[in-house]
Amino acid sequence: MKADTQVVITGTGLACSLGKDTAETWDALLSGKTGVKPISGFDVADFGSHEAAQVPGLTPDGLGIHPRDARIMDIHSLLLMMASREAFRKAHPVHSGMLGEEMGFFAGMGMIDYKIDDLMPSVLKSLAPDGSIDYHAFYSGGYQEIHPLWPLAMLNNITFCQVAIDLGIRGENTVFCPHAEGGMIAVTEGCGTVLEGRSRLALAGGVSEKVSPLSLARGHLAGVLKISTGDGDGRCRPFGEGDKGTVLGEGAGIVALELRSSADARGAAYSTMLTGYGHACEPLDDGPAPTARAIARAMDRAIEAASLRAENIDLIIAHGDGTLHGDKSEKEAITQVFSGHSDFVVFSSKAALGHLLAAAPAVDIVLGTLIIENGIIPPAMPEDAGQRGLGLNLVTGSPVRKNVRKIMINCQSYEGQCSSVILESVA
């Protein structure tokens, strides 16, 4: 393949429960750490799920963000800003004289929830003597208790625009929402835009939603969250037996994508490239996940686009979110696509980082790049919990040294969308 049809990764950025950047996160993953802890910040006693991989204590202080802008930024905004800045710094496009309009930006954004505290004063001011809401009082003035910038914080694209402003990005862009496939589509759109020459460089990835009462409620209603039992460390168990369900996480992942010829011309370093992708959509009738058929179709399409065969894949970074239906469909799809092949191993980041929703695919692509660069695969779980018996050869216990050159990365939504990409070493 020619250098002008290869999309390489010239920058990576991460911010999540295990670290404020790529290096911190990688070290923690190799040590077998998990960011999953008891949820802080609000009372979870009446929710079934009590653990998540949150990023506690994150504030705009020290990030050089103007207080005016910080007023409408929440945790997800800071995470996206941090990951984007790291990827951008590593790719250093501006030092190479690249103009804002030559740079694109594509991101999947998690849901942005109303904070009841922001709205409470307006409702309290509008209460009738009997405690019910006096609508007339609300409509004719109570609403003015809401901070005038509150509407901005509620717009799905504002965080994205703040990052574009911060980095001076003016080229092609789109915001996708809100699950893992949104983050993956952002990456594949980033690839498309550099392949077609519409941008010289594209930042692509995503950010999770903030763990909040509403995000937990949504997860429970969808029937995908793990119910806390008090036993164990609260992690989800990708493809594991026993308690099924996923655990939410907070984080962002961003990659800088560029044509290999462009990276070479300006002397930018890279070790990996994205060589194929596939998308499909077909929800299960009886559960919040895609069908195995759809996942297999996305995987097949990605392999075909990369001009590979299944046996060429060394590692699958699975979606592996620990849910009953999601794991079952994905395992069936992997078994079908990789039928007759046993040389590959499987990794999932969800037990360590939680389910990062729209951030998950880009985070996994960044981790895949680190795996290829370092020749080592972190453990998906701290111990061999009977995982190997399930036939997927999941890396558990301790890191595994392996010369990994070709990785398939999967993701899916609860509504039936699924995507796969192929990440390859350039060496």
Added chain:
Amino acid sequence: MSLNTTKRRVVITGTGMVTPLGRNCAETFDKASKGISGIDYITNFDTTGLPCRIGGQVKDEWLEPFDDRAAGRLERYSSRGLRMMRTAVLEAAAQAGLSEVKDRERVGVSLGSHGENVSVAEMSDLLRFYDGRKWDIPGLIKSGHYSPFQLYLRKPDTATSILSMLFDCRGTSLSIVSACSAGAQAIGEACRVIQDGKADAMIAGGCESTLNFMGFIGFVLIKALSEKYTTPQTASRPFDRKRNGFVMSEGAGAVILEDLEHARSRGAVILGELLGYGASADAYRITDTHPKAEGAFIAMAGALEDADLAPEEIGYVNAHGTSTTQNDLVESLAMRRVFGERAKSVPVSSNKSMLGHTIAAAGAIECITTLMGMHRSIILPTINYEFRDPKCDLDFVPNEARHMPYRRALSNSFGFGGQNACLCIGTFEE
């Protein structure tokens, strides 16, 4: 992954819409071509005391009922925006004969929408079970007031997923949330999916229903809405010197995009071609557009470049034209930058003068009216244009539709926060 050396041509084989002016494309276009306004006093909710009390509402009876059992099962998950979108897609899919396409894995959905807003009733219900720190979840559940489906209505991707199910689309599925440019970006991104060979056909467009208290109040608080008007119908006055904010509306627009060869092979009627798409970010300020129209210019120039057309080949521009002081000023500047000396002779008009601003639906609706105008040789007017603004000195097709042929046009959408999109649309030519 490699670049397709011969870019697939993407054609439009179906269109559908529901707007404050009508239940479908023909009704909307016919009224708009007569300069009729779809704006009136809001009746959806109590606006007493608010500084803006007008909007463009869609009549409930225009929305297609969920009549069959399969669709009915999905109704409870469906926001008002999605109900409008379903109506628009039914029209577009019927026109395109989309159900005849056999390989449903090659049919996708790309939708710009933002989910439904929380209602005041919902907020007050929720607050009864929250003391500022702790939730009384058992109490909330026991009360039976709070439907779990509320959470689905708020998720932007719920609408995309339901459309995929209703119209049996098993290919690429995109949920786009880029504010006022979401509809145009959804069409642009769908075009890319087809060009990349990832789908043969895509349902693309946008829908929005923010005419409820919490949706509306956000724009009141940031003072984006028109507050000085003598009648509802004259409030939206894009490019007029006395413009003072936009008018909020609801609606949906849907197009069926298709690979040219695929459309030909099944004998579909080709309505037009999506020639190009450009997108950009202002990277300036969250609350202001770039004073030199940098982002708008990049998007328009990008669409032209993508279409491989020179500015002089464009016969009409369907403006974003919101009727805010800033947008219209900056958009006029962008026009001058793109078209140079010819800017004053390129007709540019704003559908929002009649339809109001339908946010995520606007880009899709305006793409369709542009195409319909090509077929009918009609350029829709900018109504309420009374007082010339010396800083906006272009040919805004004031007050009356103009009968003139045009074959290629641009349609602008500039989103809050600084995301911009521009579609280049043309009649189909071999």
